[in-house]
Amino acid sequence: MSGGAESRETEALPQAVPGEGIVFDAVILAGGEARRLGGADKPGLAVGARSLVENVVGAVSNARTTILVGPERPIPGVVFAREDPPRSGPVPALTAGLGEVTAPWVVLLAGDLPFMTAAHVADLLAAAAGAGDSGGVVLVDDGGREQWLASAWRTAQLKAALAAYEGRSLKGLLAPLTGTRLALPGRPWFDCDTMDDLEEARMNVLNEWTTLACKELGIDPARVDRDLILDLTKEVAHGVARPAAPLTAYLLGLAQGAGTAPDDAVAKLITLAKNWGEATQETLTDS
Secondary structure, three states, X not given: OOOOOOOEEEOOOOOOOOXXXXXXXXXXXXXXXXXXXXXXXXXXXXXXXXXXXXXXXXXXXXXXXXXXXXXXXXXXXXXXXXXXXXXXXXHHHHHHHHOOOOOXXXXXXXXXXXXXXXXXXXXXXXXXXXXXXXXXXEEXXXXXXXXXXXXXXXXXXXXXXXXXXXXXXHHHHHHHHEEEEEOOOOOOOOOOOXXXXXXXXXXXXXXXXXXXXXXXXXXXXXXXXXXXXXXXXXXXXXXXXXXXXXXHHHHXXXXXXXXXXXXXXXXXHHHHHHOHHHHHHHHHHHX
């Protein structure tokens, strides 16, 4: 790494409350082309109950100002900016976002981070503040690779570097400013570049919900064959009707709780759903 302070690998975080009292703005880049998703509005894709970009906005809810660089969206409390020309790349987008930043610290995030939380942002800021003047902090993934759109910087330092930078690479701009490469649990750096990534994020939400629901109901999660139940509801929704899917799952639970469900109850219900059209036609014919 040239032109910057020596990098420090960070394993442990400060013992103090992370990020407490640090005044920061957030810049979220959410205007890319999403070529690997067929040009879809990637930040607007849903994971769980909200979109990817709404999750990122929620993660920086403690920011003094949140600047969203990209098309305007119905998200309250956000300042919108746009790179010129639109979709011209991350460096012009960062330039547009930084123009709205006034806080001494700035957190830079992608708009498609489904696992990023407020706790991760607080840890980023704590590491940045603890680094002194040695430079910004960037998250690294499980392979040790820098994820530049999951980082925290001194605003003045970043603005000065950007004003003098003539390239188009975010790495070229940020690498010389980096003082700390930070590893955090929970994969906050994970972004959704492909449909497989999006599906993984959605399944993670389902896993979390299953665990919480089982705890609330006093059920051992190990006893829940999630994939089998999903197959059942898919077949019922497709073969019968969408509202029949959750109803069937509920009826199955009642039968299992009462001890009346046969061992092959799910298989029988799937077969019933697949043959639903034929069964109803036979009933109409007989009548």
